[in-house]
Amino acid sequence: xxxxxxxxxxxxxxxxxxxxxxxxxxxxxxxxxxxxxxxxxxxxxxxxxxxxxxxxxxxxxxxxxxxxxxxxxxxxxxxxxxxxxxxxxxxxxxxxxxxxxxxxxxxxxxxxxxxxxxxxxxxxxxxxxxxxxxxxxxxxxxxxxxxxxxxxxxxxxxxxxxxxxxxxxxxxxxxxxxxxxxxxxxxxxxxxxxxxxxxxxxxxxxxxxxxxxxxxxxxxxxxxxxxxxxxxxxxxxxxxxxxxxxxxxxxxxxxxxxxxxxxxxxxxxxxxxxxxxxxxxxxxxxxxxxx
Numbered sequence: 001x002x003x004x005x006x007x008x009x010x011x012x013x014x015x016x017x018x019x020x021x022x023x024x025x026x027x028x029x030x031x032x033x034x035x036x037x038x039x040x041x042x043x044x045x046x047x048x049x050x051x052x053x054x055x056x057x058x059x060x061x062x063x064x065x066x067x068x069x070x071x072x073x074x075x076x077x078x079x080x081x082x083x084x085x086x087x088x089x090x091x092x093x094x095x096x097x098x099x100x101x102x103x104x105x106x107x108x109x110x111x112x113x114x115x116x117x118x119x120x121x122x123x124x125x126x127x128x129x130x131x132x133x134x135x136x137x138x139x140x141x142x143x144x145x146x147x148x149x150x151x152x153x154x155x156x157x158x159x160x161x162x163x164x165x166x167x168x169x170x171x172x173x174x175x176x177x178x179x180x181x182x183x184x185x186x187x188x189x190x191x192x193x194x195x196x197x198x199x200x201x202x203x204x205x206x207x208x209x210x211x212x213x214x215x216x217x218x219x220x221x222x223x224x225x226x227x228x229x230x231x232x233x234x235x236x237x238x239x240x241x242x243x244x245x246x247x248x249x250x251x252x253x254x255x256x257x258x259x260x261x262x263x264x265x266x267x268x269x270x271x272x273x274x275x276x277x278x279x280x281x282x283x284x285x286x287x288x289x290x291x
Contacts, residue, residue: 007268011255015074018279024286025066027056045195046078050085057092070094070290072210074282075101077223077254080214081201088207095289097282098214100223100254103231105200107139109223116221120263134162138188142197148189155185205235212236212244213285215278217252219262245285249277 016026029052053073060066072095075083080101087093102109114135118128138158145151159181163171174180187193214232216225225248233246253259256278257270 006255009255009257009267009273011076011274014273015279015282019283019286022283024283025060027060029056045191046082046199047085047195049078049082050089053082053086054090054092057086057090061092067290068092072096072286072290074099077101078196080223081199084201084204084208084212087210088204093210095211095286096208096213097285098212098232099256099278099282100216100220100225101214101228101232102201102223103205103228103233103235104202106197107143109228110139110197111135112224112227113222116224116262117264120221120261121265134158139197142188142194151189152185155188156181159184202231202235205232206239208236208239208241210243211289212241213247213282214244215247215249215256215281217254217256217259217262217278218248218250219252219259220254221262221264222254243289247281249275249281251275252278 012028016028019026057071057073060071061068071092073083073086073093074097075081076099080098083093083096083098083101087096111132115128115132118131119125123131138155141151141154141158145154159177163174163177166174171177212232214229216223216229218225229246229248233244236244249256251258252275253262253266253270254264255267256274257267257272258275259266259270
């Protein structure tokens with residue numbers, strides 16, 4: 001989204017302001033159904049959002065003050081998954097920057113993310129492993145079952161089985177079990193979630209031929225850098241792309257803030273919206289490949 005606010009911060013606004021002040025034109029647009037944008041965000045998938053991005057590229061090509069041979073994309077998190085998809089579909093995308101972009105499959109991302117966040121928040125190891133086991137079983141159901149009616153039945157049966165084993169204290173925390181279950185099923189069977197969890201970015205990254213900058217914060221717990229940066233680099237190499245840079249930025253979290261632990265609970269308490277190091281890294285690379 002154009003000025004999306006995350007935990008009181010507006011990182012896309014800060015990025016756009018910084019790049020514009022340094023001579024890089026920036027186009028931002030609202031998500032579907034926000035502001036004057038049409039459409040329904042809740043029914044869209046990452047593939048649909050690629051079309052939205054490429055509509056923005058087409059608009060830039062209509063502007064005479066823009067150098068049409070130097071149009072690039074910056075994508076954060078899911079945007080870092082969408083940018084390669086757009087680059088493969090359109091030769092008008094001349095470079096891409098992946099900020100905490102994904103290099104491994106959606107279900108693997110979510111399992112890793114859950115493990116790291118729970119550990120950072122101090123959950124006992126036994127509880128973490130129990131939680132991950134349930135998540136793996138649920139995500140496997142979503143990945144393997146394309147029929148929504150069958151998937152919903154499997155999810156209901158799984159929930160009822162787990163619910164019967166819960167303590168009264170945990171049941172009370174959950175609230176009305178039917179309300180909770182319906183919310184979970186709505187999320188797990190939504191078009192966006194099903195697409196994300198089943199999508200593996202490897203094949204797309206192998207087809208990307210334009211220059212790529214992939215950056216991650218070393219303390220990112222949502223898109224773990226070790227697994228994702230190495231997977232991105234491996235896919236680009238396999239596809240024969242030699243014009244890329246992979247950078248791990250020390251001390252930064254998923255939002256590219258300077259962070260003590262990387263925990264999600266820190267996001268709102270950190271005054272910095274985005275590290276100057278992240279901003280300068282992107283600017284220097286853009287200038288280098290567009291000169």
